[in-house]
Amino acid sequence: MAPWLFILCVLCPLCVLAAAACRAAPPAAPPPLVAQVSGTIEIDGLGAPVRVVRDRWGVPHLYAQSAPDLFVAQGFVQAQDRLFQMDLWRRSAQGRLAEVLGPNFIERDAMTRRVQYRGDLDAEWASYGPDARAIATAFVRGVNAWVALARERPPEEFTLAGWTPEFWSPVDLLNRTDAFVQSGDALDEVQRQQLSEVVADAVRRVGAPPFFAGFRANSSSEETLMGAVSHAGAARDGVLSFSEARRELTTPSPRYFVHLHAPAWNVIGATVPWLPAVAMGHNDRIAWGMSPIDVDTQDIYIDDVTGARGVDGATVIHDAIVVKGRRAPFAFDTSITPHGVVIASDREHDRAFALRWSGAATGAAAELGAVALDRASNWSEFRAALERWKMPARRMVYADADGNVAFQDAALVPRRSSRKEWQGWLRLDDLPHAFNRRTAIVSHPARSATQIGAQARFDHVLAVTDAARRRYRVGPLNRPSDDSAVRATLDPRHWDRSVAMNAPGQSESPTSPHFSDLAALWSAGKDFALPFSDEAVAASASATLIIVPRKKQAPRR
Numbered sequence: 001m002a003p004w005l006f007i008l009c010v011l012c013p014l015c016v017l018a019a020a021a022c023r024a025a026p027p028a029a030p031p032p033l034v035a036q037v038s039g040t041i042e043i044d045g046l047g048a049p050v051r052v053v054r055d056r057w058g059v060p061h062l063y064a065q066s067a068p069d070l071f072v073a074q075g076f077v078q079a080q081d082r083l084f085q086m087d088l089w090r091r092s093a094q095g096r097l098a099e100v101l102g103p104n105f106i107e108r109d110a111m112t113r114r115v116q117y118r119g120d121l122d123a124e125w126a127s128y129g130p131d132a133r134a135i136a137t138a139f140v141r142g143v144n145a146w147v148a149l150a151r152e153r154p155p156e157e158f159t160l161a162g163w164t165p166e167f168w169s170p171v172d173l174l175n176r177t178d179a180f181v182q183s184g185d186a187l188d189e190v191q192r193q194q195l196s197e198v199v200a201d202a203v204r205r206v207g208a209p210p211f212f213a214g215f216r217a218n219s220s221s222e223e224t225l226m227g228a229v230s231h232a233g234a235a236r237d238g239v240l241s242f243s244e245a246r247r248e249l250t251t252p253s254p255r256y257f258v259h260l261h262a263p264a265w266n267v268i269g270a271t272v273p274w275l276p277a278v279a280m281g282h283n284d285r286i287a288w289g290m291s292p293i294d295v296d297t298q299d300i301y302i303d304d305v306t307g308a309r310g311v312d313g314a315t316v317i318h319d320a321i322v323v324k325g326r327r328a329p330f331a332f333d334t335s336i337t338p339h340g341v342v343i344a345s346d347r348e349h350d351r352a353f354a355l356r357w358s359g360a361a362t363g364a365a366a367e368l369g370a371v372a373l374d375r376a377s378n379w380s381e382f383r384a385a386l387e388r389w390k391m392p393a394r395r396m397v398y399a400d401a402d403g404n405v406a407f408q409d410a411a412l413v414p415r416r417s418s419r420k421e422w423q424g425w426l427r428l429d430d431l432p433h434a435f436n437r438r439t440a441i442v443s444h445p446a447r448s449a450t451q452i453g454a455q456a457r458f459d460h461v462l463a464v465t466d467a468a469r470r471r472y473r474v475g476p477l478n479r480p481s482d483d484s485a486v487r488a489t490l491d492p493r494h495w496d497r498s499v500a501m502n503a504p505g506q507s508e509s510p511t512s513p514h515f516s517d518l519a520a521l522w523s524a525g526k527d528f529a530l531p532f533s534d535e536a537v538a539a540s541a542s543a544t545l546i547i548v549p550r551k552k553q554a555p556r557r
Helices: 003-024 067-094 103-114 121-128 132-152 156-161 170-174 177-181 186-192 197-205 221-226 379-386 466-472 517-523 534-540
Strands: 039-043 050-055 060-063 229-236 239-246 256-262 265-271 280-282 286-292 298-304 315-321 330-337 340-346 351-357 394-400 405-410 414-416 422-425 433-435 440-442 455-459 474-478 486-490 499-502 541-549
Touching: 039 132, 050 067, 050 534, 060 067, 067 103, 067 132, 067 156, 067 177, 067 256, 067 265, 103 197, 103 315, 103 330, 103 340, 121 132, 121 170, 132 170, 186 197, 186 298, 197 340, 197 351, 229 394, 229 405, 239 286, 239 394, 256 499, 265 486, 280 486, 286 379, 286 486, 298 340, 330 351, 379 394, 379 405, 474 517, 499 517, 534 541
Parallel strands: 039 541, 060 256
Antiparallel strands: 050 060, 050 541, 229 239, 229 286, 229 440, 239 486, 256 265, 265 280, 280 286, 286 394, 298 351, 315 330, 330 340, 340 351, 394 405, 405 433, 414 422, 455 474, 486 499
16 A cells, blocks of 8 residues: 555544544633723613723713713613622512522512512602603613623623523512511511511511522621611711611622713712612712611501401412422412501411501602602702602711701601501601701711621622632621721712722622722721712723714615
8 A cells, every 4th residue: 555545544534533523522611701891892772972980999980971871871880890799689689589599488589579569660660750760771771781791601600600690671670678678667566566476487588688508618698698787877067978887798799889970960979789870979069878767667467367268358469489490380379458468377366467568659669769869959959859768768868068967867657547557658847857957967886896806708699619708708807997898978078088988899700800909998997089070080090991882783685
């Protein structure tokens, strides 16, 4: 055989095998999606470009040519930094944890669904302001622009958790779970009436925090998410401050700082990542913070059950929960009596326990009333905007550029008859308020670092294995004397002197420089600058992203 023929005989099978291997090899998985913070990016839903300037601490300053574009950009940017936190919150708030975490969450999800709003959606949106629905729609459009990218390349948090992010709808912002959890006086009702612990357990199931079963040794994620929150707000000598301290610390932070700038909008401060606008902060004229107040917004009634008919006048709503690992959904009923939703039954004595609370009324989604606050320019306008804030019950502390300080309690509080029946609502004027007292202060019990340990750790709900703990935990760190992880001091005399803290950082991704950069600052007892003027923002800029409308593709011929 000729030498060259022998070589061909040997090589040809190898070539065939190599070609077959190339055809069989699966394509490499794309790398996890991470936030783009500089350059240019095209998204759907914009009318004109929006400039996003991130300062050295990761706070985005958004400059848009219209309000719709501003809120598209806010939704997009907050999803860039916090999409997994947002997605997990939505599942938790809507009673959909069993879908991804299994049957342990069935009862929790069912009770969470029972306290949601079931009224007219047009009236609901109108209660927050004439443009609230448009703002929410634009915000969700921006969130979905990032979700579309994340579904193609899931961020590492979703890969670890084991599910893919879903698209959002404006109605996702209308849930009542946060407001219910922050109300809380139903448990006091249980104690006052000496009711069964079964009733208390039913109340506690609403919004109970998610946890990942996994290998949870040395993990305190459950306790972390349930950690009690104390707030403070004060206006002294024309300067306003607010803070939120938690018994346990989490990463990412429960708050997100953002600056929104467009025609008729110029406001900076803290929000929750899944909502538009700013809940606490300042615009170019006024500053405000908030602190919880004790008001009675929940009652528990004992109703008689009349045989198979249940409680007279009750409405029964059928629902079903999709459960991970089960073929068939879990079906359950919600009974709503004239006194509220039935949360427990005593079949031996033919009794039902009904919970009534203010959050079931129109306009009580937690903090969505902030869209009206952000554009007030004086005390009168601010109080008028507070008519739209119904939940959670808060004392709003106020200061303005003219040196005025004030406070106003805001909540949806029922008027009650002698028999505890509800007869309308208290007006804003009926609730405590004051203007230009020497101080307007809300305080919480003082705590020292020695009371809860000199070391602190920011824990993560996904930190359930050794590798995940190394990846997502921040700390341990020395706990400062003021251990409020979220706080700000706002100076109406010179806004650029304002400072803030949002430990451990603005981003939820360990790949970001802003995942834990604020934790060290927090541990040292320091704050970061909160620039507001164009000059101050430019001086502190670290990255600029231009978000532009996606170009329409020419139709194929």
